[in-house]
Amino acid sequence: MRYSGFKVIREALRGHKGWGPAWRDPEPKSHYDIIIIGGGGHGLATAHYLAKIYGQRNVAVIEKGWIGGGNVGRNTTIIRSNYLLDGNEPFYEFSLKLWEGLEQDLNYNAMVSQRGIMNLIHSDAQRDAFTRRGNAMILNGADAELLDEAQIRAEYPFLNFNDARFPIKGGLAQRRGGTVRHDAVAWGYARGADQNGVDIIQNCEVTGFRIEDGKCLGVETSKGFIGANKVGCAVAGNSGRMMSKAGMRLPIESHVLQAFVSEGLKPVLPGVITFGAGHFYVSQSDKGGLVFGGDLDGYNTYAQRGNLPVVEDVCEGGMGLMPMIGRARLLRMWGGIMDMSMDGSPIIDRTHVDGLYFNGGWCYGGFKATPASGYCFAHLLANDAPHPVATAYRFDRFDKGRMIDEKGMGNQPNLH
């Protein structure tokens, strides 16, 4: 069923009795060409592009709970491609271009809103660093714009310009960045994949891999064994837990990142802003809530909740940047489990097991990467070779000293 204005009017006149489920709820077959573990944004996007771009028709997505119940439903919905390094920027720009065409591709309203993202500058050194980053972005075909203080004042007059310690000196804007309705991304990809014949199997937990003679033959699940020629794992925060079932140790630690939303307010914040002196970022959802977040809690955890010291730290950042936020009441806060890699960059690669592929290590940048991650993982699964924009995301980069460390923090995952 295609969605259209005509269809909406037709259903309005017929009592909305003609809307069917957006995707099927099939029983698993005994064998698939390709199985994707994880029905989140990345797994569903992988399935969609496998079917649509790479012509794979015998594909299943296996999800232990309901689709979109993990990090794709727990993030702060920001999309951007403002990276510095060559290994990253072409990939994220590819992702942003896919976001721009996503709704037409999926025939689904994901509320992609290119309202712009503004990284604020608070010191001369930071201006130098952001100028360099902006130039790197432009060299890779992205857009970047360096603004001075007066331009920031004109756009965001309510920010704390009188802060003696962290004065706002300017900003690096990416006008094509913005926000997307995150749940709709999962649902749109699920519907797109399903329409091309992908089986989306929910409430089916993968409990292990069947590996013989170094070849992965399929997965053991709570609904029995399901065979596959190839298995791709896209389980974000559970990467370490899942891949240990295949005997792998990963360059990844699982950490919790908290996010917050205020009560609904009238429109006050036109775009996304980030505080460059602390770690605080905020945007306003279409429902009116201020959605914001900050640093990781900083210790290994699989619990989807954090602790109070980080709540205090994030709210201090918010008060330091835009004091009026203190008048809004906090409505909800939650945590998501981040697969923090050792250099802060992701992995899309084969493993030492034949037929087993891995997609993870997204740290807290997974949401914006969803389309490109799915596209590149699909490319890898279909062709056994990395997509041209994802050639750097290999397991062996740690052994070979080719880390992609945007922040230059080294192998300390809680600092990325």
Added chain:
Amino acid sequence: MIINHPLLGPRDSAEFVYLGDATLIDRPDWQSETALKDFSDYAYLRDNPAGEHRELWFHEGGDRSWLVVTRNTLTHEISKVELARDVARARGRSK
């Protein structure tokens, strides 16, 4: 989280800095035949368990001691706190 410091008693975890898995105490032998691979694994690979996890915390806002904290990564419950130097000595390091 409250970390029950062996010398100072219960302290707020916000006083501490987190380093990571306590296996970082077991630095590989640089003279070993397999030193290159050992150091790469040591620096970059982690067990990342869901459940009991032994980890290094540094009491930066206190007595600057290193602790080995045994904590459940599913519940945040802390079951044991030791001085890292005691753990390291018991494993034959820092003679």
